[in-house]
Amino acid sequence: MYQAPRGTQDILPADRPYWRYVTEAMHQVAGLFGFQQIDTPIFEETGLYVRGVGEGTDIVDKEMYSFQDKGGAEVTLRPEWTAGVMRAYIEHGMHVWPQPVKLYSMGPIFRYERPQAGRFRQHHQFNVEVLGEMDPAVDLEVMSVAWTLLTRLGYRGLHLQLNSTGCPVCRPAYRQALVAYFAQYEDRLNDVDRRRLTINPLRLLDSKEEAAQPLLDAAPHSADYLCEECATHLATLRTYLDAAGMQHSINFRLVRGLDYYTKTVFEVWAEGIGAQAAVCGGGRYDRLIEELGGPPTPGIGFGMGIERVIASLRQQGVQPPPLPAPRVQVSPLGEPARVAAITLVRDLRAAGIGALYGFGGRSLKSQLKGADKAGVAYTVILGDQELADNVVIVREMATGEQARLGLPDVAPWLRTRLG
RNA sequence: GUGGCCAUAGCUCAAUAGGCAGAGCAUCUGGUUGUGGCCCAGAAGGCUGUGGGUUCAAGCCCCACUGGCCACCCCA
Secondary structure, three states: OOOOOOOOOOOOHHHHHHHHHHHHHHHHHHHHOOOEEOOOOOEEEHHHHHHHHOOOOHHHHHOOOEEEOOOOOEEEEOOOOHHHHHHHHHHOOHHHOOOOEEEEEEEEEEOOOOOEOOEOOEEEEEEEEEEOOOOHHHHHHHHHHHHHHHHHHOOOOOEEEEEEOOOOOOHHHHHHHHHHHHHOOHHHOOHHHHHHHHHOHHHHHHOOOHHHHHHHOOOOOHHHHOOHHHHHHHHHHHHHHHHOOOOOEEOOOOOOOOOOOEEEEEEEEOOOOOOOOEEEEEEEOOOHHHHOOOOOOOEEEEEEEHHHHHHHHHHOOOOOOOOOOOOEEEEEEOHHHHHHHHHHHHHHHHOOOOEEEOOOOOOHHHHHHHHHHHOOOEEEEEEHHHHHHOEEEEEEOOOOOEEEEEHHHHHHHHHHHHO
16 A cells, blocks of 8 residues: 655645644735745755755755656755755845845655654645845844734743844854864763764854753853954944843854755744754854855744644634635525536535535435535525426524525525625 | 664554454444434454465564664764
């Protein structure tokens, strides 16, 4: 038997209210802030991601769905949004648009990972980017989109985690300080952390190894190593966050796995998705566009995992509004009536009234049972007897009250009843 | 990539100690001609994830594979 590939899932009709609720809100909030939607291809030239995300990152080294197409081109299924959006910014000369350019996207992301709670091989992200502006108010703007959205969705107990990982000017010194600090305790680190020490020392701060915990509190904080520019940027941003009423905490252990981040990094944490607390993560990437061959252009953005948002909303007991469904069923009895009902259903739908047709020539009892399950407000009974008189019986399901109506009067009558 | 737990009907789960595979829900039909929900009856639904092995006999024991859940790694 075929099964959905590992780490993928079908989004069934029963899940759809949540998806609609969440994605609608994303469009609305993005619009509220003046963001415009952009969609980029679901696959790109592999080199774009290798260059954009960075060699040495887990995503590039072991998580990409890369393959050769029939023409021999090396392509990769989108493992994150940013690189593709940057490519589009450069390709379409968006640096001549009024700056900053504010873009958002929504769609599937592919990573070859071992699935677990809140982690899949195909998941969906809401992605937001602002290009072409260094102003810390832009950092605030981006975080504010996430904050406004999550709040509007009905979240309680959100945590905004903030840090600055510096820039090419100040990061090397910090990195060195970290290495020096942990090197003196090398014998107390286990294998995983010792490997991190050489490969990516910043990630040591995020270690969950027990042996490392006592060492972390006293480890050097990036904030103490920031250059003037980065320090000012962070301080100003915090002022703005306070002004916006966005509670946040500096988490000096917040480091992110993608190479391109400079200065601001942040995550929003929520509960209910197992060990994966981050529902949203992002930061500033002031070198990326240049790295990809465009003009020097600062940028900042975040990705938000839609599956994680939905999982935690469920866990918090947030109920999405029901999806619109047909309010009327037409139940014909007998073949001539079945023919007439075809026309009636067509007319109802043309009048904007969602209508179901009673299939299969079933008994009235069976059709009413079906209408009940479908949750319609009215059932229009059209038997051969009614047809002879050119009338129908309209049954209000909630009360069981029935009315006889002339066939041409059905649509207007239902229209006023259904609003 | 590493580790732990797990896999029986569409769903949630039973099946002493290896000994004929079950229930609830859902589906379909019926309970006097054409009237739903509640109730009652019946039907359908299974190569017990796949492939090997042990045994007179395997849903149950052993191995491999596939998949799920959870954690690490990493990320959203």
